[in-house]
Amino acid sequence: MAFQKAVKGTALIGGGAIATVFGLSQFSQYRNKHGPLVHVQAAEAVRVPKQEHFPSREQQILALQSTGEFDVLVIGGGATGCGCALDAVTRGLKTALLERDDFSSGTSSRSTKLIHGGVRYLQKAIMNLDLEQYKIVKESLEERANLLEIAPHLSAPLPIMLPVYKWWQLPYYWFGIKLYDMVAGSQCLKSSYVLSKSRALELFPMLRKDHLVGAIVYYDGQHNDARMNLAIALTAARYGAATANYTEVLRLLKSRDPAGGKERVCGVRCRDVLTGQEFDVKAKCVINATGPFTDSVRKMDDQEVPNICQPSAGVHIVMPGYYSPDNMGLLDPATSDGRVIFFLPWEKMTIAGTTDTPTDVTSHPSPTEEDINFILNEVRNYLSVDVEVRRGDVLAAWSGIRPLVTDPNSKDTQSICRNHVVAISDSGLVTIAGGKWTTYRSMAQDTIDAAVEAHGLKAGSCRTLGLQLQGAEEWSPTLYIRLVQDYGLESEVAQHLASTYGDKAFEVAKLAQVTGRRWPIVGKRLVSEFPYIEAEVIYGVKEYARTAVDMISRRTRLAFLNVQAAEEALPRIVDIMGKELNWSEQKKKEELETARKFLYYEMGYKVKSDQLADSSEISLLPADVERYKKRFHMFDKEKKGFITILDVQRVLESISVQIAENTLHDILNEVDLNKNGQVELNEFLQLMSAIQKGHISGSRLAVLMKTAEENLSRRAVISVDRSGGGL
Numbered sequence: 001m002a003f004q005k006a007v008k009g010t011a012l013i014g015g016g017a018i019a020t021v022f023g024l025s026q027f028s029q030y031r032n033k034h035g036p037l038v039h040v041q042a043a044e045a046v047r048v049p050k051q052e053h054f055p056s057r058e059q060q061i062l063a064l065q066s067t068g069e070f071d072v073l074v075i076g077g078g079a080t081g082c083g084c085a086l087d088a089v090t091r092g093l094k095t096a097l098l099e100r101d102d103f104s105s106g107t108s109s110r111s112t113k114l115i116h117g118g119v120r121y122l123q124k125a126i127m128n129l130d131l132e133q134y135k136i137v138k139e140s141l142e143e144r145a146n147l148l149e150i151a152p153h154l155s156a157p158l159p160i161m162l163p164v165y166k167w168w169q170l171p172y173y174w175f176g177i178k179l180y181d182m183v184a185g186s187q188c189l190k191s192s193y194v195l196s197k198s199r200a201l202e203l204f205p206m207l208r209k210d211h212l213v214g215a216i217v218y219y220d221g222q223h224n225d226a227r228m229n230l231a232i233a234l235t236a237a238r239y240g241a242a243t244a245n246y247t248e249v250l251r252l253l254k255s256r257d258p259a260g261g262k263e264r265v266c267g268v269r270c271r272d273v274l275t276g277q278e279f280d281v282k283a284k285c286v287i288n289a290t291g292p293f294t295d296s297v298r299k300m301d302d303q304e305v306p307n308i309c310q311p312s313a314g315v316h317i318v319m320p321g322y323y324s325p326d327n328m329g330l331l332d333p334a335t336s337d338g339r340v341i342f343f344l345p346w347e348k349m350t351i352a353g354t355t356d357t358p359t360d361v362t363s364h365p366s367p368t369e370e371d372i373n374f375i376l377n378e379v380r381n382y383l384s385v386d387v388e389v390r391r392g393d394v395l396a397a398w399s400g401i402r403p404l405v406t407d408p409n410s411k412d413t414q415s416i417c418r419n420h421v422v423a424i425s426d427s428g429l430v431t432i433a434g435g436k437w438t439t440y441r442s443m444a445q446d447t448i449d450a451a452v453e454a455h456g457l458k459a460g461s462c463r464t465l466g467l468q469l470q471g472a473e474e475w476s477p478t479l480y481i482r483l484v485q486d487y488g489l490e491s492e493v494a495q496h497l498a499s500t501y502g503d504k505a506f507e508v509a510k511l512a513q514v515t516g517r518r519w520p521i522v523g524k525r526l527v528s529e530f531p532y533i534e535a536e537v538i539y540g541v542k543e544y545a546r547t548a549v550d551m552i553s554r555r556t557r558l559a560f561l562n563v564q565a566a567e568e569a570l571p572r573i574v575d576i577m578g579k580e581l582n583w584s585e586q587k588k589k590e591e592l593e594t595a596r597k598f599l600y601y602e603m604g605y606k607v608k609s610d611q612l613a614d615s616s617e618i619s620l621l622p623a624d625v626e627r628y629k630k631r632f633h634m635f636d637k638e639k640k641g642f643i644t645i646l647d648v649q650r651v652l653e654s655i656s657v658q659i660a661e662n663t664l665h666d667i668l669n670e671v672d673l674n675k676n677g678q679v680e681l682n683e684f685l686q687l688m689s690a691i692q693k694g695h696i697s698g699s700r701l702a703v704l705m706k707t708a709e710e711n712l713s714r715r716a717v718i719s720v721d722r723s724g725g726g727l
Helices: 003-007 011-032 035-044 057-066 079-090 119-128 131-150 169-187 197-203 225-238 291-301 369-382 437-455 479-487 491-511 535-542 548-555 563-581 585-602 605-614 622-635 645-654 661-669 681-693 700-711
Strands: 070-075 095-098 155-164 193-196 214-223 242-244 247-256 263-272 278-288 309-319 329-332 341-346 349-353 396-405 420-424 430-434
Touching: 057 095, 057 242, 057 278, 070 079, 070 263, 079 095, 079 225, 079 437, 095 225, 095 247, 095 278, 119 131, 119 169, 131 155, 131 169, 131 214, 131 437, 155 169, 155 197, 155 341, 169 214, 193 197, 197 214, 225 242, 225 548, 247 278, 247 291, 278 291, 278 437, 291 309, 291 396, 291 430, 309 369, 329 369, 341 369, 349 369, 396 430, 420 437, 430 437, 479 491, 491 535, 535 548, 535 563, 548 563, 548 585, 563 585, 563 605, 563 661, 585 605, 622 645, 622 681, 622 700, 645 661, 645 700, 661 700, 681 700
Parallel strands: 070 095, 070 278, 095 242, 155 329, 278 430
Antiparallel strands: 155 214, 193 214, 247 263, 263 278, 309 349, 309 396, 329 341, 341 349, 420 430
């Protein structure tokens, strides 16, 4: 967003940019004054009946198999694909949607969690007097306003601070941010403002103080991306779309047009991934909305077609909530390599990212240590020296693949615009590619408009502007209070349910089990430090969750918040899902193994093991080595060179402390690198060395052993809760 470059140009260009933006925004403000009316007209124009409950997955599969021909068949269950299905079905078109994995399993669940217009695109529009870039920003800001309106339980405005460390930067950044407000017009969430140094530090006390001049605060939106994607899918299902996850498209079906003699796409051959059953789904129009996999579906239609997508990987990390204020984000507008880094509060944690590097398309992208350290280094540049930014405080990390539209010969993904493209092949395959999360609805509108025209479908205009999504209709900011009063849920749990399920939170609350305690009356947590409860697993199955990975990553967000907590919750999650889905013991073991691999490779758990293994060069002072050996041998009385659960239990019993065996197993497993069920002296010394270096933090074994040593005489209770440490 380096607006400095824009303003350093001639005064003529700067003045022209202001005049252009102002003129266009005045027109937009006039149009936006009628925005609420347009929203009401679009939403109320829907004539398709809405079911009270969405069908089961089994019913959806049956509908796919038994329907002779659909009007529209969408391939891809991300935000854009589900948006296309919702748009089509609310126009009265017979609609189907197929997703190879789970809804939002790809890019749509791995975003920065922002609903934004894109200050970087506005910078390009000003610098280059580029009307197309301006239109992208304008469209995004309009869609931002709509998304906040149609899913208020899943989204909210978020103030974002831009710290300023040089006096001359203040007017430059102020100019750019004010233009951002101006482009939004009447849909500006809240007006941006300037802060003094003292006020900035009051609102963001973790900020680096040296040379701080002041700060500028502007507003964008934030949301729960995976749950938002699911809400779009469930809303489409309630309007009658046959939506099915875990249904893979094997090939496109074609028939020869009797009029022109050309081959036309007329459906797909697909396979139910869960049962292995194959069947055909016929459709007048097939839409390819597969994000990074766009070109693979296009090549099903024509092997010779050139690629139109160039994938780019974006890595994010999650850190403890104490790294940022509860309701204030941070923007680094010019990182060391010219990228933009956001540092945002999210789900009571702190999310930082993203990177932007070319990558290969894969269903299982993994974060790299290089990208994680890049983000950490940029965060260090903006946080106070009093805040030690530790590698060990990374609780989760993931990589998402952006489907950027580009010339196949381009190699610089950072210069690629995220505008979307709708293309129709000679055989009638409609492809929607590019774009961004925020503009999913307008992308879907353009896609269905093109499909209706190209295939001669009988449908009206778009009906999704202002159309409320699943959970929004009866939601209010105080809904959680009713959950507390009516069901006896903890306040934190009730707030979580209300902000996740909206007015459907009552359905989840009805499934909650009695705790057997005075308070809360119902709602057993999956893990102690997060508000997710067991009833959500049961409800998640109703929401089409079919794997443990679905549950820890997209129905709940545990995997994105803390991979260790997610791993701890897995056995109970698998047990509950097993009962709901009639899993065998073998199937339960497979689900556990698959979910653990997901956490290990895709959510950053592997990096934790690598960090501990990379610390094999133990850099401890001789005195420290002896001190830690003494502590270790307090547990290893037989001097066998390793400790087991029995050794730990024996010491704890001697000080009258009892810890469940499965908890002890989890504690030792965090440190047991070779997974042989025991912790060797060398592994323990590696752990302590890594802790001193800041590579590892919050190790429960280290805390337990230190506390036991200190309290053998006092017989104090030892806490085994995680202390916020991470990967």
